Amino acid sequence: MQTLSQRWSMLEPDVTVVGPDDDRPRPAVILFHGCGGLRGHLPKYAAAAKAAGWRAFIVDSYAPRGWSRQFAMAIVCTGVLLHGSQRAGDVLAALHGVSQRPDVDASKIVLAGWSHGGWGIMEAMSSDRAAGRLGVADPGAVPLDGVVGTWLAYPYVGIGAFNRMRPWRHCPKTVAVISRTDHLTTVRNAERVHDMVRNCGADVETWIADGTHSFDEPMTAPPMRYHPELAAEAERRFVALLNDVAVAPGV
Template identity: 70%
Template sequence: METISARWARLEPLVTVVGPDDDRPRPAVLLFHGCGGLRAHLPRYAEAAKAAGWRAFIVDSYGPRGWGRGFTLATVCTGVVFRGYERAGDVLAAIHGVSRRPDVDPARLVLGGWSHGGWSIMEMMTETPAPGRLGLADPGAVDLAGVKAVWLAYAYVGPWAFNRMKPWRHCPRVLALTARHDHLTTVRNAERVNAMIRQCGAEVESWVADGTHAFDEPTSNGPMRHHPELTEEALRRFAAFLEDAVPQA
């Protein structure tokens, strides 16, 4: 079983870093892709963070495991392998690794997850950090105090998300984006989850966007349809959320 440090050592070589060209400790946002893997929309969010003076870290959970898009579409997106509670260890390891960089302020971190990435963040937040949990030997070694906010973009909260109504162990500010025409959840189900998160004292802003699941990806696939105008609004809200949730020092 991997330690936190070993998991980060596996992920770090394929992490994409976007931010101002300096070595000043800056707030950081960690971006976790959906089940389809790295797509063209996440770099746009990273650039929005950079424009706001942040460092962004796009974490690839598939490349370090040797998985291609065809494999993950057929297995991860169908729930056969690598469910959110199995990927949650990547989230914890990324918090550990990024917070130790000299160009990052470890007290000002934000997590951002899209679909499967949002599910993984939520699983990390609900899990007891006992040895062996999250597929890690030492999950309790990571302090979540520096995580000040979470951006959840159409997070998966369907049947396989068994812990979606389980209380979080750390309760930062949240912006929960729900797609009104999401084929994976109803708005009612998503709002129930949001209400549960609020019960631990977290401030949860709910935005119901009039689009489909993955509307901000620049492709259309099956029931998912790209919506350029709504994508621009999502980018605007993302940047505003960073500024409002974690003001610059």
């Protein structure tokens, strides 16, 4: 079983870093894609973070494992491999690695996840991080204190997310995006999950977007459909979260 350092060494070569061209310690946002893999919308969010003075780190969980999009769609999206509890190992490893960079302010980090990536973040926030949990040998080796916010875009909270009602152990400010016509969850179920997070003391803002699952991803794969106006609003709310939790140096 990998340690956090080993997992980060595996992931880091395929991490895309976006940010101002300087070496100043800046707040950082770490982005985790959905079960379909890295798609064209995450670089747009990363560019928006850069414009706000943040560093953005897009973590590809598939390329380091040698997985294609087709493989992931068939195996991850169907729940055969890499459940949210295992993806949480990537979340913690990325937090561990990014926090050690001299150009990052480790006290001001936001974790941002879309669908399956949001599931992984929620597992990282709620799980008992005893040795061997979450797919890594030492999940408790990285503190969560520096996580000042989470962005959860239509996170997977369906029946396969067995721990979705488990209280969070670390409760940062959270923006939770719910898709009104999400085929993977009802609005009522999603609101119930996010109310649980709110009950742990987190400042949770929920936005019910009048779109499908993955409405901000520029593609159409029924029942999912791209909605450019909602995508623009999601990006605006994403940047608003960053500005709410940390003041970034000027670009």
